[in-house]
Amino acid sequence: MPQSVTATEDCTGFDLFGKQPKVVAMKKGEELLDLSRSVSAGETLTPVLIDSEDGLNILRHSCTHVMAQAVQEIFPDVNLGIGPFITDGFYYDFGNIEAVTPELLKDIEKRMKRIVKSNQRFVRRDITEEQAREELANQPYKLELVTTKGAGAEGASVEVGTGGLTMYDNVDRNGECIWTDLCRGPHLPSTKLIGNGFALTKFSSAYWKGDQANDQLQRIYGTAWASKDDLVAYQTRLAEAAKRDHRKLGTELDLFSFPEELGAGLPVFHPRGGIVRRVMEDYVRQAHIKNGFQYVSTPHISKEDLFHTSGHLPYYADGMFPPMDDDGQNYYLKAMNCPMHNLIFRSRGRSYRELPLRLFEFGTVYRNEKSGVLQGLTRVRMITQDDSHSYVMAEQAPDEIKHLLNFITTLLSDFGLHDYYLELSTRDEDGKKKDKFIGTDEQWENATNVLRQCAEESGMKWVPDPGGAAFYGPKISIQAKDALGRTWQMSTIQYDFNQPERFQLEYTAPDGSHQRPVMIHAAKFGSIERFFGILVEHYAGAFPAWLAPEQVRLVPVAEAFYDYATEVANQLRTRDIRVEVDYSDDRFGKKIRNASKDKVPFTLIVGGDDVDAGAVSFRYRDGSQENQVPVAQALDQIEAFIASRNNENPTAKSE
Template identity: 50%
Template sequence: MADVLTINLPDGSTRELPAGSTAGDVAAAIGSRLAKAAVIAEVNGVERDLVWPLDDGDTVAIVTDTSSRGLYTIRHSTAHVLAQAVLDLFPGATFAIGPPVENGFYYDFELPDGGTFTPDDLERIEARMREIIAEHQPFIRDEITEDDALELFKDHKYKVEIIKGAAEDPMSATETGLVRTYENPPRFIDLCRGPHVPDTGRLGHFKLMRVAGAYWRGDEKNPMLQRIYGTAWPSKKELAAHLQHLEEAEKRDHRKLAVELDLLSFPEELGGGLAVWHPKGAAVRKLMEDYSRDRHEQGGYQYVYSPHLAKSVLWETSGHLDFYADGMYPPMEMDNGSYYPKPMNCPFHMLIFSSDQRSYRELPMRLFELGTVYRYERSGTLHGLMRIRGFTQDDSHIFCTPDQVVDEVSRALEFVLSVLRAFGFHDFEANLSTRPEEKWVGTDEKWEMATDALRTALEREQLPYEIDEGGGAFYGPKIDVKVRDAIGRKWQLSTIQADFNLPERFGLEYVGPDNQRHEPVVLHRALFGSVERFFGVLLEHFAGAFPAWLAPVQVRVLPVRDDHDTYAHRLVDRLKAEGFRADFVDASEPLGGRIRRAKLEKLPYVLVVGDDDVEHGTVGVNPRGGEVERGVTCDDFIHRLSVDVMAHL
């Protein structure tokens, strides 16, 4: 064995280290700052612990805590500390899986006798975790036989199930056929693929957030486990920033705001995932839908309607009963067959196209519908308007010839971004998902043509995008448009999707200029995604303070005393005649209380009228977030309001 190892670095340079050096030694040789930030390493392209021994000629890249992969490792390692703490504090408890997730990690546990964690328990667990971190326990990797693993984890039934292969755990897979474990001696060992930080002392900037129920393997037929969620970051500053961000997000939670602003509710009598819209929420929804209808008509779309259910033969033709049955509600048996509530609008639009012989002169044909669909979502996945069982999609299907695809995709993307800007979003990015490696339909030529069209549209709009290789559906590539909201969160909203499946299944054809029959290209385009979810995103984006054009009540008029009522009513009538949404609250309560209530309702404008206003035809303007003005003429205020309302166009 050579006394010196030559190690290759990512920049093409080399380092010479003594024989027996580890990946961590490479970081130390480069510099103390890198060694301090190092979390794991890539050795010859494979992620390894920093204690991994090196061979001569290895290529080593250091992964630091500032990278997404380094942060993933910190959260993964912190999840192990959480599991150790719980098993220490709760004798008889067992554990299942605990992966990193976006912004944090979780671990699933089962307590003896069906017990549940309390908020006080989380504090105790956090304290124990900090003790474990202070002990600088090493993470020691090992690979053992299945028999040894079964003996080691015999008291933990979920681990035994994983070892036997009855459940998949991506954290325990190995390349050798053995079972990989990581141990924090002397008390804790877990199934895990790794890699991990060198020792628990590398951790510490974390907080346990909440407890939730979670079915083992996500199956309602399996036991309900206790899931503890936590967050972990490389530094105290980043943890504090995240917690502050969560506080702001909680204030903006659409479920909370919907109740406070009397917009909608989820009555238990309806069942999970179903909402009723109150007058104020319905007013905002109507404005959203009316704007969408107007823009689609201006954009060359034709409005269509389809029923809420259809016979099973339609869903057999479309393939939904083969591929999507788990997401559909069960059938209603009638005298002439089985009827299913529709999970999608697409098949109906295929029927509209195929209802007549089509000519190339009719293409592109752009169909648009605000169609309500019904999908069975597991109760544990429901989340206000963001994950719901009955919702309305703004579905468009564009039927075009192959040589029209590039222009139609570009046109659709331009349309999507224009409408999203009107609703107050200006920070966009996208994913371009390409053909999956295994199961797909269509031809190489079709996939190449459609993918190039989507890419061209993104580049025409100068929209930043990432390519999701192999991430497309089996029936075609797609663009997913994401927006960033007022506090920096990303929301995936709009989709443009090529489809090579439904045209073939429904036998769609048009007659080309050569008098021959051709199959059209179909583009799915959802702009809002769903009206309900888009409403929820808007509500959180604006923190309930809708812009003037969307606000359910734009102006509230408050008389100072009862003898100002007549003037106040005339003002409300004039505002309504001008097309504005205005209301009136009489002087039966003190003025200050009425103003405060209007502010809590987040109204764009509050007008106060008193003696001087009655005499001179003026108003006092109290704008949301602005300075109070006195003696503003009614004409001036109405002009100002008109400008504000039209600002979104």
């Protein structure tokens, strides 16, 4: 982290940091400031580097002004909307312009490059509301932001912020104001610092303030990085991510589909995808048994009173599908399994000797996700959870949470996800949204402290997430990185002190008194659908041999060797190895290419020399070969590799 500096006299940020080429702004406490801002003697400031998170956000925000200036060159009567930075990039909304086309995008980017090279300075200017209304009289959206202080406008905080209003002028070398915009800043000292590490990426329609009742605007997106090399690296990551897109690979590998007849967010798994899913389920079922869980099963629907008791109505009503009516009685599709597990716990008296009581279910739940947020398997409406609930005495909660963390991290590692950290989601610390959460301050403080202690004692990196808790208690989420370094929320552990109270759950304590248990929710995969989609992208569809839908493919060189190939395949099947024989009329070379395209871990070639030697020849995913391996040895080699749950690709050296 850059070293803080204390001003010895009244000056500007330029006087302190201006000669350091990577410094583009400064920070006073948590406030970001332009380098041109005045600094009083004795103030301590931290430099903001252009390649830091704050620096990149400032760079991207500055790009929005350059883009808007370029658009206004083409369309002088444009109505300017808002232009915030976003993850890895930025966008700006425009009204009263032509529909954006790829050709227009190129023209805008070309003009942006010229503006960047012209080295215009970003100059901050305080302005009153009256002056702003006068200056922005011909900009209806900006005028609305000034009048309403940005209320309801997505990203409007970058325009008006809090406190007084400010404008940012783009000033050329001659001191002339070329362009101006309402903005709270901060910005780069000049456009030249944007360099050549930016690009426009796409365009779409958007509604002013995100409301379909408002004007439809043209939204233009871009990305910006501290250098051209960083931009190229980002574009390379995007290209690789596109190749790994699980929706694309799901079709190519015949794993799953989303039939329109079923509705959005409702996948069906094809036989090949069904095999992978079954292997996942078999693994996690055995893992739960090994970790002391008991399997239960509950219905998909329930009378609505159950969800009033649990608190999901009304706190989670928006996430549930509308009720079904049965002679005046409303039934809901379940969006969670926990209320029904509570009924199992409550079905008879419980003793402290039974605790921890661990219940586990493959429970399919249904959530009324908005169509705009659905995304392949990673955001669906039908969710199958490896859902568990541990009922424990309060003093047992820390050990149970640690037990669950160990369970989850072992699972992630077994599936080849080794890079992860913890996120601790709590109530918002300033208490502004307390109405979103059930329970007393004392209950929340105790539960949060238990989870925080477990996170700290785990030895894993953890980060806070204020405001991200479930309505009934805080949670730990495990955030895992895939092969491209992208972070995904995976498993969750939630501390629930509310539902035991609502369901009047009790156990008999050692002193004979009746006590409330603590309930700990945990989903190890999170959801099977989401985990499946992430695995497809992590492995680019080339599943490890133990997970692959087809583990071995036998490719006879000619029809004369079909019987021999069939005999070898049958021997593999007796060892529970998933194998197919390519009996097609395709030429031998195409059969090999097909096996590669289908990402089969082991391709066994059978030709005349192999038959004569009672052998097979291996061809691996990396193109390497191992010729004339005796059949018995080949079978042992394949079986051992699969049994090892090795997540690497087998090669000629994997003996």
